Amino acid sequence: xxxxxxxxxxxxxxxxxxxxxxxxxxxxxxxxxxxxxxxxxxxxxxxxxxxxxxxxxxxxxxxxxxxxxxxxxxxxxxxxxxxxxxxxxxxxxxxxxxxxxxxxxxxxxxxxxxxxxxxxxxxxxxxxxxxxxxxxxxxxxxxxxxxxxxxxxxxxxxxxxxxxxxxxx
Amino acid sequence: xxxxxxxxxxxxxxxxxxxxxxxxxxxxxxxxxxxxxxxxxxxxxxxxxxxxxxxxxxxxxxxxxxxxxxxxxxxxxxxxxxxxxxxxxxxxxxxxxxxxxxxxxxxxxxxxxxxxxxxxxxxxxxxxxxxxxxxxxxxxxxxxxxxxxxxxxxxxxxxxxxxxxxxxxxxxxxxxxxxxxxxxxxxxxxxxxxxxxxxxxxxxxxxxxxxxxxxxxxxxxxxxxxxxxxxxxxxxxxxxxxxxxxxx
Numbered sequence: 398x399x400x401x402x403x404x405x406x407x408x409x410x411x412x413x414x415x416x417x418x419x420x421x422x423x424x425x426x427x428x429x430x431x432x433x434x435x436x437x438x439x440x441x442x443x444x445x446x447x448x449x450x451x452x453x454x455x456x457x458x459x460x461x462x463x464x465x466x467x468x469x470x471x472x473x474x475x476x477x478x479x480x481x482x483x484x485x486x487x488x489x490x491x492x493x494x495x496x497x498x499x500x501x502x503x504x505x506x507x508x509x510x511x512x513x514x515x516x517x518x519x520x521x522x523x524x525x526x527x528x529x530x531x532x533x534x535x536x537x538x539x540x541x542x543x544x545x546x547x548x549x550x551x552x553x554x555x556x557x558x559x560x561x562x563x564x565x566x
Numbered sequence: 567x568x569x570x571x572x573x574x575x576x577x578x579x580x581x582x583x584x585x586x587x588x589x590x591x592x593x594x595x596x597x598x599x600x601x602x603x604x605x606x607x608x609x610x611x612x613x614x615x616x617x618x619x620x621x622x623x624x625x626x627x628x629x630x631x632x633x634x635x636x637x638x639x640x641x642x643x644x645x646x647x648x649x650x651x652x653x654x655x656x657x658x659x660x661x662x663x664x665x666x667x668x669x670x671x672x673x674x675x676x677x678x679x680x681x682x683x684x685x686x687x688x689x690x691x692x693x694x695x696x697x698x699x700x701x702x703x704x705x706x707x708x709x710x711x712x713x714x715x716x717x718x719x720x721x722x723x724x725x726x727x728x729x730x731x732x733x734x735x736x737x738x739x740x741x742x743x744x745x746x747x748x749x750x751x752x753x754x755x756x757x758x759x760x761x762x763x764x765x766x767x768x769x770x771x772x773x774x775x776x777x778x779x780x781x782x783x784x785x786x787x788x789x790x791x792x793x794x795x796x797x798x799x800x801x802x803x804x805x806x807x808x809x810x811x812x813x814x
Contacts (some may be wrong), residue, residue, distance in 0.1 A: 406723070407718070407719060418726055420728040425731070472728070
């Protein structure tokens with residue numbers, strides 16, 4: 398799961414944050430004593446390397462930029478060996494360039510690890526660029542369900558009715 | 567109208583309390599006598615017993631440090647049970663909170679007096695009194711710090727499948743550390759002053775030395791002891807500031 402506001406342990410290191418992704422699969426005493434196994438440490442470091450943040454492993458998350466934080470969150474997801482990645486507006490609190498990079502990393506997750514990715518986005522351009530399937534919701538109803546190239550202007554107007562700017566939630 | 571009523575209430579409280587203690591404004595006029603008394607009898611400071619005084623100062627510091635550290639160690643885990651956002655059961659939250667309030671309501675001086683017949687004179691009754699009272703104080707301060715902790719990291723640990731213990735360890739404790747340190751050093755400072763007061767009931771240290779010298783009208787020695795107290799409290803405050811600066 399990737400969140401709009403990252404949901405990281407801001408006062409702890411990026412490395413620890415990624416290892417927290419493995420909490421569910423560890424015996425309780427390991428995280429309780431901070432005695433993570435060598436394998437978990439290596440996997441966490443490899444995950445950070447994959448999002449290009451290996452050299453920030455020992456940095457506190459609160460010292461990182463917004464895009465770097467979301468990349469730590471993606472590395473944390475990698476640690477969970479997910480089959481399905483859910484993202485709740487993962488790029489809404491990022492600027493356009495950073496958002497593009499983060500989308501790139503998420504797409505990489507799908508390409509390299511075969512993870513199914515399901516995001517909810519308000520950025521139509523990003524959805525068109527990365528998705529293989531787009532589902533449009535308006536006022537709680539599915540009003541579009543198809544490939545990006547089927548998402549015509551008419552279809553878009555059904556998702557975002559022009560007279561109701563806040564209808565698309 | 568309400569403002570007038572509020573002002574009238576404050577004046578009424580002042581009159582009621584002031585009349586009760588027989589306050590007379592003349593006491594301020596007599597302050598000059600106090601200055602003259604101090605100027606005449608308290609200077610220069612008598613440093614003859616400096617070795618004993620320094621030893622007593624160390625005793626005072628040790629009583630305060632040991633008691634507050636022990637109280638912190640006991641109160642820290644308990645304070646999670648007294649935090650609404652962490653406590654696993656409502657009754658446990660209520661019980662822990664009630665316990666903290668109960669032991670905090672008893673002043674250290676009273677606790678020390680209770681312990682003297684069984685523990686004898688010396689530092690032990692003071693240490694026990696300080697520990698018990700400060701468990702109540704730390705319990706309250708820390709549980710409120712836990713309740714004020716940001717939700718984000720706690721949600722993150724839960725989302726990763728972390729148990730309640732891990733939520734505390736990774737989601738809350740890192741956030742509360744700076745504030746907890748702040749609370750600790752403030753309570754240490756208070757404990758030093760309390761230890762001085764408890765010297766009057768035989769707890770030892772600088773407080774007892776000061777009280778004994780005072781009873782024998784050796785004001786110049788008292789002056790030196792008061793100076794040492796100021797040095798001690800200032801030094802602890804300074805050390806606290808230094809350590810807090812390094813833990814951000």
